[in-house]
Amino acid sequence: MAHFIYGVATNTGKGFFTAEDRRAFFLRGYPADVWMVGNNVSGAMWLAEKGGVEKTKSEAQALIDAEITAAQTAWDALSDEEKARPGNDRPADVILP
Amino acid sequence: MADYADIYGKRVKEFTNDPTLNSSYEGQVWYNENSGTLRSAVAIEAWSSGSNLITAKARYTQGGVGTQTAALAVGGYSTGIVTETEEYNGSGWSAGGALGTGRYGIYTAGTQTAGLAATGKGPPGVVTNVEEYNGSSWSEVNNNSTGRFLGSSCGTQTAGLIYGGAGPNNQTEEYDGTNWTNGGNLNTARNTGFSSGTQTAGLIAGGGPGSGNTAASEHYDGSSWTTVNSMNTARRSGAPSIAGLRTSSLAFGGFTTTMVTNTEAYDGTTWTNSPTLGTARYGLGGAGDSSGSALAFGGQNNSGTTYSLTEEFTKSINTITGAAWASGGNLNTGRYGLRGTGTQTAMVVAGGNVPPNSNTAVAEEYNGSSWTNTTSLPAVIQDGNMTGTETASIYAGGTINPGSYPGNTNAYNGSSWTSGGNMNTDVSQYGLTGTSTAAVAFGGYIGSGPGRTADVQNYNGSSWTANPTSLPAVRGLLRTAGTQTATFMAGGNAPPGPQPVTSFSYDGSSFSSEADSIVGMDDHGAWGTATEAYFMGGDQPTGTGGTGPKAVNNFYYNGTSWVTSVNMTTGKNTFGFSKSPNTAGLVCGGNGPSAHMNTTEEFTGETSVATAKTLTTS
Numbered sequence: 026m027a028h029f030i031y032g033v034a035t036n037t038g039k040g041f042f043t044a045e046d047r048r049a050f051f052l053r054g055y056p057a058d059v060w061m062v063g064n065n066v067s068g069a070m071w072l073a074e075k076g077g078v079e080k081t082k083s084e085a086q087a088l089i090d091a092e093i094t095a096a097q098t099a100w101d102a103l104s105d106e107e108k109a110r111p112g113n114d115r116p117a118d119v120i121l122p
Numbered sequence: 123m124a125d126y127a128d129i130y131g132k133r134v135k136e137f138t139n140d141p142t143l144n145s146s147y148e149g150q151v152w153y154n155e156n157s158g159t160l161r162s163a164v165a166i167e168a169w170s171s172g173s174n175l176i177t178a179k180a181r182y183t184q185g186g187v188g189t190q191t192a193a194l195a196v197g198g199y200s201t202g203i204v205t206e207t208e209e210y211n212g213s214g215w216s217a218g219g220a221l222g223t224g225r226y227g228i229y230t231a232g233t234q235t236a237g238l239a240a241t242g243k244g245p246p247g248v249v250t251n252v253e254e255y256n257g258s259s260w261s262e263v264n265n266n267s268t269g270r271f272l273g274s275s276c277g278t279q280t281a282g283l284i285y286g287g288a289g290p291n292n293q294t295e296e297y298d299g300t301n302w303t304n305g306g307n308l309n310t311a312r313n314t315g316f317s318s319g320t321q322t323a324g325l326i327a328g329g330g331p332g333s334g335n336t337a338a339s340e341h342y343d344g345s346s347w348t349t350v351n352s353m354n355t356a357r358r359s360g361a362p363s364i365a366g367l368r369t370s371s372l373a374f375g376g377f378t379t380t381m382v383t384n385t386e387a388y389d390g391t392t393w394t395n396s397p398t399l400g401t402a403r404y405g406l407g408g409a410g411d412s413s414g415s416a417l418a419f420g421g422q423n424n425s426g427t428t429y430s431l432t433e434e435f436t437k438s439i440n441t442i443t444g445a446a447w448a449s450g451g452n453l454n455t456g457r458y459g460l461r462g463t464g465t466q467t468a469m470v471v472a473g474g475n476v477p478p479n480s481n482t483a484v485a486e487e488y489n490g491s492s493w494t495n496t497t498s499l500p501a502v503i504q505d506g507n508m509t510g511t512e513t514a515s516i517y518a519g520g521t522i523n524p525g526s527y528p529g530n531t532n533a534y535n536g537s538s539w540t541s542g543g544n545m546n547t548d549v550s551q552y553g554l555t556g557t558s559t560a561a562v563a564f565g566g567y568i569g570s571g572p573g574r575t576a577d578v579q580n581y582n583g584s585s586w587t588a589n590p591t592s593l594p595a596v597r598g599l600l601r602t603a604g605t606q607t608a609t610f611m612a613g614g615n616a617p618p619g620p621q622p623v624t625s626f627s628y629d630g631s632s633f634s635s636e637a638d639s640i641v642g643m644d645d646h647g648a649w650g651t652a653t654e655a656y657f658m659g660g661d662q663p664t665g666t667g668g669t670g671p672k673a674v675n676n677f678y679y680n681g682t683s684w685v686t687s688v689n690m691t692t693g694k695n696t697f698g699f700s701k702s703p704n705t706a707g708l709v710c711g712g713n714g715p716s717a718h719m720n721t722t723e724e725f726t727g728e729t730s731v732a733t734a735k736t737l738t739t740s
Binding site for chain 1: 170171423425427443444446447448449450451452478479491492521523525661670671672674688691692693714715716717721722726
């Protein structure tokens with residue numbers, strides 16, 4: 026059994042995930058509204074209840090790659106002055122663990 | 123029908139309301155006049171999540187030492203053999219002294235301040251090195267006789283016992299604090315059995331070899347082993363409450379034909395199934411001093427993924443609720459570079475950077491569930507700082523993209539903004555504590571010359587003045603917690619060096635060096651007081667032990683030392699955060715999965731409440 030499931034769901038704000046959810050299963054948010062969810066009953070139920078669309082790990086990674094590539098392209102178009110602003114580093118690649 | 127008093131020899135006490143509960147009430151029954159019910163304090167057993175091992179040190183086949191609130195994780199295997207020791211204080215892990223000889227399958231015993239680590243498998247193969255821990259560092263002592271690994275151990279630094287191991291091995295050795303002598307052989311040779319007890323009253327249960335697990339249990343009396351009642355589930359490579367007596371012991375996790383969550387309690391005679399671990403795993407570490415108090419950490423799953431997960435097992439009349447993050451209401455305007463002040467249920471944020479790449483003056487208030495736009499700042503700006511409360515705060519400094527530093531101050535009264543004095547040194551990305559009428563600013567980015575400053579500035583509600591003292595180091599992007607006269611600060615940057623791990627306290631007139639943070643960080647969040655603060659997210663460089671940019675990791679400072687805390691759900695930097703004077707806070711917006719996030723996460727610390735139950739006939 027895979028350790029994680031992956032899905033796409035929009036964070037709707039308060040109640041999207043609760044403290045009880047966080048205690049019940051692993052949850053980590055990524056670009057492109059991708060969520061890595063602990064593969065247990067609570068995690069699977071949470072993704073379903075949030076209207077999440079389950080993805081394979083490679084599908085989820087492709088969505089993240091597309092989002093990061095777009096962000097990197099936008100950053101590359103900034104002026105040198107804007108790029109040098111503290112905290113404004115070029116978006117780094119994100120690899121699902 | 124017999125009376126309660128006839129059966130138990132005691133009368134049921136009558137109270138107007140439930141008494142103030144403590145452990146002495148466990149198992150007691152009383153009558154609550156107001157509710158008209160029989161009540162009792164019933165002990166509940168459960169595993170709850172604890173703070174992760176320091177992430178880069180996720181490991182398995184490590185040694186466990188000590189109790190649930192004072193434990194060690196020793197050595198083990200991660201991507202290679204581990205030398206590091208980590209210390210657990212009941213709420214989080216921090217770095218301890220490193221082993222002289224890194225190894226896994228190590229035999230451990232003792233306490234957090236008097237630990238023992240013997241034999242195990244190191245880079246050159248099986249070693250006989252033995253080391254003793256004094257609470258901060260390991261020292262080499264006399265070797266044991268037979269090098270081995272993946273066995274069992276119990277006892278103390280001056281009366282230790284090691285037994286079994288890969289092979290499988292049936293040998294026992296006793297340690298008196300100086301010398302090793304041979305003890306009686308196990309009846310069933312085995313590796314990775316569960317162990318607890320003392321040198322003269324030891325326990326082993328379960329274990330391998332890999333071709334078939336055993337459930338057999340044995341007692342040691344100081345000279346020989348005797349077979350006793352078996353465990354319910356044969357398995358190997360789990361972990362025990364290693365510091366407990368064998369008459370009150372817990373065995374958890376392990377491997378049957380797959381990783382398992384099984385937990386069993388032993389009372390010296392009988393094994394009883396207990397609540398299961400949250401995460402199945404084997405090769406995990408264990409600590410604890412009874413069948414009602416244990417700690418599980420690290421381990422791996424069937425596919426070899428190594429864990430940093432920690433779980434605490436507690437039997438108590440207290441209902442313990444672990445710290446956790448939960449989603450809050452979304453900002454109306456997604457952005458990064460925003461700043462905020464106030465608490466988790468009464469907060470204001472202002473300014474920031476909005477798509478595609480410009481500044482905003484938008485301000486929003488949070489009521490604990492949703493954000494509402496309020497009067498905007500008089501200027502579009504980002505990366506200034508705020509302090510005070512939702513209804514009496516200031517926003518000072520900041521930068522107008524891409525490089526102007528106006529140094530203005532604007533005061534907010536909960537509905538409108540009025541201008542205050544200009545900063546003495548115009549900064550952005552600096553630290554700020556205090557109130558709207560008594561604040562202090564630390565360091566920051568000045569956009570010219572060295573780029574960062576060590577200046578300290580005071581605000582009195584109308585004007586800024588230079589403080590005669592300076593930060594011990596030039597620093598921008600640092601974060602602070604506390605008040606104008608009792609501030610704690612950590613993280614920041616001062617290129618070209620990496621984000622420093624040094625931290626400082628400030629008493630209103632001078633600085634003192636404090637404990638190094640576990641990782642370097644900048645562009646992060648922080649709240650709390652000078653003696654109890656959380657620092658989370660931001661950029662935590664791998665070179666300092668961190669996980670990299672836009673981290674999820676959260677750390678707790680207790681006034682003396684740092685430990686890991688529960689991670690955020692989404693990694694981010696340049697976000698807004700509350701300036702709560704307690705454990706409950708929030709983070710919002712920032713640059714993470716998207717460059718201009720609108721999401722909020724709320725953090726609630728661990729709580730422990732004694733709870734009475736109503737007795738019913740069903």
